[in-house]
Amino acid sequence: MQSLDPRSITVMTALMAAVMGAVLLGMRRNYPSGIQGLLLWALAPMACAASAGVYAAHGLLPEILIAQTGNALLLTGCGLFYFGTQRFLERPVTWRFWGGIALLSLALLTWFFIRPDYRVRMVLFTGTMTACVLAHARLLLWHGARTERGFAAWLCIATLLLQAVVLVLRGAATFWVDTADASRFTPTFVQNAYIASYCFSVLLLSVGVLLMSSERVRQEFELLATRDVLTGALTRRALLQAGGEEFDRWRRYEHPLSLLLLDLDHFKQVNDRHGHLVGDRVLAGSAAAIRAALRGTDRLGRYGGEEFVILLPSTGADAARASAERVRTALLAHEPAPGVPPCSASIGVAWAQPGDTSLDTLLARADVALYRAKANGRNRVE
Numbered sequence: 001m002q003s004l005d006p007r008s009i010t011v012m013t014a015l016m017a018a019v020m021g022a023v024l025l026g027m028r029r030n031y032p033s034g035i036q037g038l039l040l041w042a043l044a045p046m047a048c049a050a051s052a053g054v055y056a057a058h059g060l061l062p063e064i065l066i067a068q069t070g071n072a073l074l075l076t077g078c079g080l081f082y083f084g085t086q087r088f089l090e091r092p093v094t095w096r097f098w099g100g101i102a103l104l105s106l107a108l109l110t111w112f113f114i115r116p117d118y119r120v121r122m123v124l125f126t127g128t129m130t131a132c133v134l135a136h137a138r139l140l141l142w143h144g145a146r147t148e149r150g151f152a153a154w155l156c157i158a159t160l161l162l163q164a165v166v167l168v169l170r171g172a173a174t175f176w177v178d179t180a181d182a183s184r185f186t187p188t189f190v191q192n193a194y195i196a197s198y199c200f201s202v203l204l205l206s207v208g209v210l211l212m213s214s215e216r217v218r219q220e221f222e223l224l225a226t227r228d229v230l231t232g233a234l235t236r237r238a239l240l241q242a243g244g245e246e247f248d249r250w251r252r253y254e255h256p257l258s259l260l261l262l263d264l265d266h267f268k269q270v271n272d273r274h275g276h277l278v279g280d281r282v283l284a285g286s287a288a289a290i291r292a293a294l295r296g297t298d299r300l301g302r303y304g305g306e307e308f309v310i311l312l313p314s315t316g317a318d319a320a321r322a323s324a325e326r327v328r329t330a331l332l333a334h335e336p337a338p339g340v341p342p343c344s345a346s347i348g349v350a351w352a353q354p355g356d357t358s359l360d361t362l363l364a365r366a367d368v369a370l371y372r373a374k375a376n377g378r379n380r381v382e
Ligand SMILES: Nc1nc2c(ncn2[C@@H]2O[C@H](COP(=O)(O)OP(=O)(O)OP(=O)(O)O)[C@@H](O)[C@H]2O)c(=O)[nH]1
Pocket: 263, 264, 265, 266, 267, 268, 269, 271, 275, 276, 277, 278, 279, 280, 283, 304, 305, 306, 374, 378
């Protein structure tokens, strides 16, 4: 490590960070605009690259200019990563607070040029960086890891925590390894390790945010493929797949299985009287009311138009009838938004019985029961 040239590592860091920034910028063009924070994440490694470029000019320009510009750019890069994550997690962006801290720290650093001591400047700068990096890790731990529980969020958190450890160690070590008139390119083992670890942390953080965006895209596509946009219920395809799996489980383990076929009553009249848009709102509101009346393991799917299927795993005939009754009364009790009419539902109940060969058998029986419920006056369970 001692034999490594700190200026060369700094130049490599600048090049690598610039490439990562360009990759993130290019990637952003192909991602849905609904995913926020990508531009800030792309600008972050570019600011880090610029700071490394400025540091690499050590000895060629006045030290105060290099130190202040380089530090300002490095803090900006750190902040852009942080603000990008805030945007990505759809949290309020706190430019002012963190910008204020960075400016204060830079102002203090300027003051130390009047009474120069490299070690004090080092402690102050690594301290500010540690605060920024820990704030970022905390943001991801509290908000990110909950919604983005994937590998990528943990990679970012681990990188940030490691970076904080390195910064604290670097700040603390300065009083042992540096002299008051040392400079950033004084070739000590500690300084080389510090610059090299910074290079890796920019790389890992850029890869981490790139993976986080890819995971978000995958989640959104998965949601689009399996969720009905209007009601949030499972699509017909996803519902039939889930139903097929539950049916196989019933056949193998003989856990009871029931399903409800629910059809909103006189829905055509709602459309005819109030228009399709209001009809859509009735559908969305009804689906929300139905979902609220179900257990966590039950699954609601939109079978077609105004027809829904509710899968009730581990539920026998009596419990299924009770569930259906609960859903029916929940729809009656549901208070629609102003201007949206209430709507009742008829429900056909079916449960798996010996001799059933597929989910279709249950669906066909539920359909017959639903037809009976309609024929017997609607707003009822059969
Ligand atoms: N607004 C809206 N209407 C839909 C949607 N899908 C289906 N529909 C309408 O739902 C209505 C269903 O009408 P019908 O099958 O006659 O049933 P109904 O009026 O509910 O009568 P019953 O089922 O016998 O009580 C049709 O007018 C469809 O156009 C949708 O996504 N949005």
